[in-house]
Amino acid sequence: MTTALPERPPTTDEVEVGLNAVFNWNYSGEVEQLRTLYANALDRQWIAMRDLDWEQGIDRERFSKTFSIGGFPVQKTRWWQNLDPDLRWKISSQSSAFLLSNFLHGEQGALLVASELVNAVPDMDAKFYAATQTVDEARHVEVFAEYIRLLDEVNPIMAPLKRLLDATIASEGWMHKAVGMNVVIEGLALHVFRDMRNTTEEPLLKQLLTRVSRDEARHTAYGVKYLSHVTGTLDDRTRAELEDFAFEAARMLIDSRGGSTMRDAMLAVWARNGLDPQGVFVELAAEREKMAAELQRTGGVHGPVSGFVIPTLKTVGLFSERIEGHFRSMFAANFGEERARQLEFKDGLPDDLEAWVESGA
Numbered sequence: 001m002t003t004a005l006p007e008r009p010p011t012t013d014e015v016e017v018g019l020n021a022v023f024n025w026n027y028s029g030e031v032e033q034l035r036t037l038y039a040n041a042l043d044r045q046w047i048a049m050r051d052l053d054w055e056q057g058i059d060r061e062r063f064s065k066t067f068s069i070g071g072f073p074v075q076k077t078r079w080w081q082n083l084d085p086d087l088r089w090k091i092s093s094q095s096s097a098f099l100l101s102n103f104l105h106g107e108q109g110a111l112l113v114a115s116e117l118v119n120a121v122p123d124m125d126a127k128f129y130a131a132t133q134t135v136d137e138a139r140h141v142e143v144f145a146e147y148i149r150l151l152d153e154v155n156p157i158m159a160p161l162k163r164l165l166d167a168t169i170a171s172e173g174w175m176h177k178a179v180g181m182n183v184v185i186e187g188l189a190l191h192v193f194r195d196m197r198n199t200t201e202e203p204l205l206k207q208l209l210t211r212v213s214r215d216e217a218r219h220t221a222y223g224v225k226y227l228s229h230v231t232g233t234l235d236d237r238t239r240a241e242l243e244d245f246a247f248e249a250a251r252m253l254i255d256s257r258g259g260s261t262m263r264d265a266m267l268a269v270w271a272r273n274g275l276d277p278q279g280v281f282v283e284l285a286a287e288r289e290k291m292a293a294e295l296q297r298t299g300g301v302h303g304p305v306s307g308f309v310i311p312t313l314k315t316v317g318l319f320s321e322r323i324e325g326h327f328r329s330m331f332a333a334n335f336g337e338e339r340a341r342q343l344e345f346k347d348g349l350p351d352d353l354e355a356w357v358e359s360g361a
């Protein structure tokens with residue numbers, strides 16, 4: 001006997017979608033670059049449960065050894081190395097479950113938006129491509145959920161990320177959706193996944209992030225190629241609106257409130273495992289200089305926004321002087337005037353984003 005499903009499971013949450021579904025009666029290719037990207041995407045499909053070696057499980061020792069907190073290489077501190085290995089595993093697995101859960105929820109957001117784009121984009125090649133991205137995102141939800149299951153448990157979504165996903169889903173035009181998702185969210189995700197992929201020595205996580213990042217490189221390339229194709233023809237008002245939307249999206253993710261959510265989650269993990277958070281800060285502060293030098297050496301000073309999202313906005317023609325001023329004020333509020341003034345925003349992105357994923361290891 002089958003059990004009846006509830007009309008709406010208690011774990012769901014509804015957001016109103018803003019879009020018009022667009023038919024296009026012209027079936028011959030119009031945007032060659034997107035057709036090529038679609039062909040590549042078909043060629044590079046993979047199957048989560050078959051192509052990753054789940055049997056090996058998680059290597060706890062290597063996982064704990066390569067655990068960092070938001071780019072801060074905590075694993076290199078004496079404090080961390082002196083902790084009991086069991087405690088190191090507990091802290092690293094629980095903290096990572098928090099971070100990976102937010103990747104997971106972000107992937108679900110990407111799944112929803114990619115499927116919206118199938119409807120909303122006007123060009124057939126762009127619809128074809130968005131259909132492949134929809135499958136990619138389903139697979140990403142699948143792999144992150146499975147990895148977290150081996151690690152700990154799924155944590156709730158961070159409020160700033162939920163706000164950003166909601167705003168992207170609710171936005172009306174396809175360009176807003178592509179800017180919110182393919183440029184800002186996926187640009188940040190690609191940067192962070194690649195970083196983690198190159199840092200971690202945990203074999204299953206490395207395999208997983210390599211595969212996911214290659215897909216994400218295509219998703220960013222889609223946003224870049226498609227938007228570059230149209231931004232030149234926009235009137236000033238529409239372009240300014242898109243720039244504002246991109247800026248707001250980036251701000252939601254990195255402003256100080258977003259930072260404190262992350263910090264609070266880490267503090268809760270330390271406290272849950274019997275450590276005094278204040279004491280940990282004192283220990284870490286003592287090694288701060290050494291760590292700052294390490295960050296400088298590895299290029300970690302360039303966060304994902306200044307190092308990747310802004311170069312992407314420049315590439316697609318959505319980074320006017322006006323919006324640069326907004327970004328500088330935001331950086332000044334978060335990191336201080338001095339650092340904001342010194343920030344230089346790189347021009348352009350690597351030509352081959354897929355190859356870039358595996359460089360710099």
Ligand SMILES: [Fe+2]
Nearest residue numbers: 107110137140
């Ligand atoms: Fe994804």
Ligand SMILES: [Fe+2]
Nearest residue numbers: 110186216219
């Ligand atoms: Fe994606």
